[in-house]
Amino acid sequence: MLTAIGFTDDNAAMLNPVWIQTFATVATARSFTDAGRQLGLSQSSVSDHIRRLEGSVSRRLFVRDTHSLALTPDGEALLVHARLILESLARAESQFSGPRLQGRVRLGTSEDLAQGPLPNVLAAFRATHPDVELEITIGMTSKLYEWMEAGTLDLIVGKRREGERRGVPLFRGRLEWLARPGTVVDVRQPLPLILVNEPSVTRSVVLDTLAKNGWRWRVVCTSSSHSGCIAAARGGLGITVRAENLTGGGLVPPVNFDALPALPDVEFITLAARRLTEPADTLLQLIRKSDLRAARVD
Incomplete structure (x- = not known):
């Protein structure tokens, strides 16, 4: 559960994530009481969070009477943003609360990719997984194939000849x-x-x-x-x-x-060893999700 670390009554951000979580829970439960039960908060605390959030955005978020609770149009709009904010926070918490990847990845790449956009992908991987050692070998794709067959590479990023079936296509x-x-x-x-x-x-x-x-x-x-x-x-x-x-x-x-x-055209591919360590598989998935056509270096 999110806590209000870094936020005080006198110095609260407009979109305090604790208030946002309370708001999203109330919006789904359609009840302050049920939301409080789910969050482990008293009804008065739930009401206080909603009051402060409404004050910070200067909008009414709920229409309340003795029998019902409904979102206003502004509340419906904020709910869309609230869900995105909470999803992003959950992903961030998952990344930094889990164990850090450790180990080594032996990557082989053709020189043209190494001189182009691939370093941007490697920098992103390194920033997220600083404890993983990258061992990069640059060579002709045919030599990279040989080294992988010899068991000295985990991953290859290179080209393949027309009609070849090895590897997973990245782009043409x-x-x-x-x-x-x-x-x-x-x-x-x-x-x-x-x-x-x-x-x-x-x-x-x-x-x-x-x-x-x-x-x-x-x-x-x-x-x-x-x-x-x-x-x-x-x-x-x-x-x-x-x-x-x-x-x-x-x-x-x-x-x-x-x-x-x-x-x-020539086709660029990735090729992986049969058994990959978690760090090698993590880098492989990052490369395959990245658009290596996006960065042209002149």
Whole structure:
């Protein structure tokens, strides 16, 4: 039950949660006496809470006579807010009254997600569960699969190839061409590609798309990381590719991007080990509920 800690008669908040709880109980019970019995309060205390709440909001909340008790229109409106307030307080009390999560989570993630919105999710998890140790491994999704099969990862956030069934989908992101600002690509020449090394989902998708549509290309630079590709593109060596949701590093589509072949979507997924600890499962559920498309980093 809520207590009036922090509230005094002379210094009460307009929506004192104790008064709000009393009000909601009276509104449901339609009786001051029954509400007092449920709350363990005397009828006079219940009346006092309602009187103070009505005074603080400057509204009549109930219409009372000797035989009935009914909400006024203002009372009905306040009841909607009261229920939301009490639900929020109950969730907060549940979180902070329960045992704190402890342990370790071994998370594997692709670099493009690590450079994009994923850190915001990890920060939220860390703020709520400060006693959990996060061990983060960044790598190509194919390598992350290998490490999970070897038992060295609990969770994976990465990409999967078209037709694969492993993992739970998070979102799809369309691939887009990126280059140094002001770049105009000469489409009469083989496209100068900057790509990550094999094996790479993104690399395979790009080269398959170009081959199917009859485009010529030459790989002018390869890197073991997306950061290396971004650096090469910023240096003007050629054009690279990333999902539009995760674009970063100061790159932009080429001036004549509409003359380049359209690229398909790639699917981002989560994959979990068969047996998860409570901290790992808690992080997994947070990631799956988060919209990782929401934060684009330029």
